[in-house]
Amino acid sequence: MFDWNDVRFFLELSRKGRLTEVAKALKVDHTTVSRRVLALEKQLDAKLFESTTRGYVLTQAGERLLPHAEAMESQSAIIQDHVGGENRNLTGVVRLGVPEGFGSQFLSREVKHFQKIHPEIELEFVANDRFVSLSKREADLSITLERPKSGRLISRKLTDYTLRLYASRDYLDNHPPIQSKEDLKDHTFISYIDELVPDPQMLYLSEFVSNPNVTLKSSSIVFQFQAALAGAGLSIMHCFVADEYPSLVCLLPDEIEVRRTFWLNTPEDIRDLARIKAVTQFLTTLVEKKQRKLLGLIPC
Structure with a gap:
């Protein structure tokens, strides 16, 4: 049986591509990252990465392992969330990818209300009008200008x-x-x-x-x-x-x-986490409350 902890190092290297960046993220030495990945390759008897000038890229074996490793990561988070006790459910970090205008000029003014309700949840906003990759954990939730056409996501219309x-x-x-x-x-x-x-x-x-x-x-x-x-x-x-x-x-x-739509996207495997549901509920309630403002129905 391979060491489950080594999967963490595999996932981070698959996302970041460089030992030094993984080491910084996991707060270890880069030699530790290399050692843990090599240990996983030995235990699985498979080469998972190729070293290139662009960094480490997944081999075919690594590509096959990736979805299983992501599932393990998600299940680990769910176990901690569900078994950790009610007082721990509404804690942790939620990273939200948002269009720049909506994030910096709308959500930034409203987020204080969420902080009052859920002071133990730390919010991170990635202001980006391009798609952020939820599968690569660049964010936990995303708000996009159009509905994603692929991926294991729950996508719903947030607001016009x-x-x-x-x-x-x-x-x-x-x-x-x-x-x-x-x-x-x-x-x-x-x-x-x-x-x-x-x-x-x-x-x-x-x-x-x-x-x-x-x-x-x-x-x-x-x-x-x-x-x-x-x-x-x-x-x-x-x-x-x-x-x-x-x-x-x-x-x-x-x-x-001009009338456009914002879509709220959530990975299927984390949609039931308490902190994810709390952020989703806050966003849904907020846009319902501010519907006239969002639609420009306040006299200009």
Whole structure:
């Protein structure tokens, strides 16, 4: 029988690819990582990794072992959660992958309420508009702009949300008036860098403006928002953020409106963990409570 503890080292190396990074994560010396992986290979009589210039990569044997090792990891967490006693159920770390705008400009303002209810749960937010890998444990939960098409995940619609076109009062005071979409040709825009957009759904400006004069681009929605707030141009922004700022004016709301959806994704094997269920319930309750704000139904 192989040593189950060696599987931890195998999993971390499969995810990080380098001995030094695994050693840092597990708080051991890198020689210990190498020794434990070699011990597992000897016990299983199989070569699990190839050493390359890019780091350690799984062999075919390693690929076959990976799903079983991940299942062992998940079962270990479930055992600790279920058997550890009621007082320990709502403890531990939950890492959540979130789109940048939703995480930094919405959840960051609401998370204090979760902390009051569950002070023993430590939350980690990974602000990223690209997919984070739940199978590689880059996060425990993820909120995405579209529903994942693969993976052993439970995906549910979290909420719809609305974006509209905004400009600062300072910008509007110094530029031609905007009364129709035709007037937009005389104005400058702030938007994404096309080739760096992680999801085509985010290229919404071209849906409403033909050949917009985009003079400022950023991969960060927070940068775009701050630039628009400072008067650098017009920008399509989340209503749940922009509507809170009196210095921003919503333009042509009946003609320019984008409706999108956030999806909440949970790996099947950890969905019943108490801390995962607590975070899921908090997010579900929060978006129900803030539905009008998310949909831009608060007068702008």
